[in-house]
Amino acid sequence: MSVDTRIKLSAPWIDERDEELVLEVLRSGALSLGPTGPRFEALLAERVDAPYCAAVSSGTAGLHLCMRLAGVGPGDEVITSPYSFVASANCAIYEGAVPVFADIDPRTYNLDPDAVAAAITPRTKAILAVDIFGYPAEYDALVPICEDNGIALIEDACEALGAAYKGRRLGSLPHPAVFAFYPNKQVTTGEGGAVTTHAEEEHELIVSLRNQGRLETSSWLQHGFLGYNYRLDDLSAALGIGQLEKFDRILDARRAVAARYEELLASVDVETPIADDEDHVRSWFVYVVKLPESVDRNAMMTALGDDGIATAPYLPSIHLQSYMRARYGFREGMLPVSEDCSARTMALPFHARLDRGDQERVVDALRAALERSS
Numbered sequence: 036m037s038v039d040t041r042i043k044l045s046a047p048w049i050d051e052r053d054e055e056l057v058l059e060v061l062r063s064g065a066l067s068l069g070p071t072g073p074r075f076e077a078l079l080a081e082r083v084d085a086p087y088c089a090a091v092s093s094g095t096a097g098l099h100l101c102m103r104l105a106g107v108g109p110g111d112e113v114i115t116s117p118y119s120f121v122a123s124a125n126c127a128i129y130e131g132a133v134p135v136f137a138d139i140d141p142r143t144y145n146l147d148p149d150a151v152a153a154a155i156t157p158r159t160k161a162i163l164a165v166d167i168f169g170y171p172a173e174y175d176a177l178v179p180i181c182e183d184n185g186i187a188l189i190e191d192a193c194e195a196l197g198a199a200y201k202g203r204r205l206g207s208l209p210h211p212a213v214f215a216f217y218p219n220k221q222v223t224t225g226e227g228g229a230v231t232t233h234a235e236e237e238h239e240l241i242v243s244l245r246n247q248g249r250l251e252t253s254s255w256l257q258h259g260f261l262g263y264n265y266r267l268d269d270l271s272a273a274l275g276i277g278q279l280e281k282f283d284r285i286l287d288a289r290r291a292v293a294a295r296y297e298e299l300l301a302s303v304d305v306e307t308p309i310a311d312d313e314d315h316v317r318s319w320f321v322y323v324v325k326l327p328e329s330v331d332r333n334a335m336m337t338a339l340g341d342d343g344i345a346t347a348p349y350l351p352s353i354h355l356q357s358y359m360r361a362r363y364g365f366r367e368g369m370l371p372v373s374e375d376c377s378a379r380t381m382a383l384p385f386h387a388r389l390d391r392g393d394q395e396r397v398v399d400a401l402r403a404a405l406e407r408s409s
């Protein structure tokens with residue numbers, strides 16, 4: 036099959052306006068620490084209803100800074116989801132803490148608050164909740180657990196820009212939240228991320244840590260903390276501005292693609308993502324289906340690949356990654372819900388401009404592969 040008829044897993048939506056904005060910064064010569072970063076931050080803060088927003092070089096960098104913000108250090112435990120991208124657990128390890136995985140709800144794929152409560156120990160320093168696949172986690176259940184135990188709550192909203200929980204946009208809840216802008220996310224800056232906070236001191240610490248721990252108020256080259264170079268450059272920020280200008284169109288287009296999949300898959304034997312309700316409005320990041328237990332997921336992926344359709348085994352459970360097993364002795368059976376989901380979930384091609392014909396091809400190929408396997 037020729038390259039151009041392959042259906043890709045994801046694709047950013049870049050248009051002439053994005054090109055124009057990036058070119059403008061390129062020609063200005065102000066490529067980093069210029070005026071474009073703060074403009075992007077202000078637009079993003081407005082979009083998510085957060086008083087403070089600091090752009091950073093990646094979502095992972097943002098999560099790492101939030102661990103510093105929460106005071107996470109050696110010997111501490113951070114409770115998080117095994118059914119996520121590795122960055123949400125790695126950030127705790129960077130600070131010498133141990134990731135403690137609590138199992139997930141098989142419907143939402145997000146942390147099960149009862150499992151989180153059961154995982155609390157005197158060493159627990161923070162809970163890092165993930166809005167997986169753009170679906171908001173259960174904050175009204177997680178917040179009291181944090182309050183009762185005097186621990187921090189950090190939100191990994193890297194897949195969820197534009198989502199809302201109980202009528203509030205993610206980023207507007209009082210705890211720090213991290214967004215990410217890798218090219219498969221709803222909004223891209225190439226590489227990039229952002230941390231939203233709700234207290235001036237929190238914002239100032241993030242801003243200092245991303246810039247080598249520099250003390251912004253004192254003279255040049257005074258460093259008050261061990262910091263990093265986690266800055267976002269102005270070219271990336273310019274692309275981010277272009278993306279935010281069309282953010283509503285991006286979200287609407289992704290929602291429409293998801294709705295078409297839901298329709299097309301009605302007669303196919305797979306579990307589709309749960310629908311929104313009053314409390315949860317998803318921002319569509321990926322389209323993940325759960326296959327019947329009896330089906331060999333890898334065979335299914337091979338079959339679709341042969342038809343020119345990209346899929347991905349989304350998501351492997353983090354605790355079973357080889358470096359995690361080697362480091363902490365994690366093993367199969369520890370987190371049965373997450374492991375079952377990991378064995379059966381598969382991401383289909385999904386992006387804002389996926390056309391209907393391609394979606395039909397994906398669903399036809401999936402249906403045929405499922406029929407062959409039974």
Ligand SMILES: *Cc1c(COP(=O)(O)O)cnc(C)c1O
Pocket residue numbers: 093094095096119120122123165191193194215216217227228
């Ligand atoms: C994308 C993502 C991140 C951050 O990724 P970067 O590539 O570092 O920007 C973190 N957590 C989750 C759940 C993600 O999907």
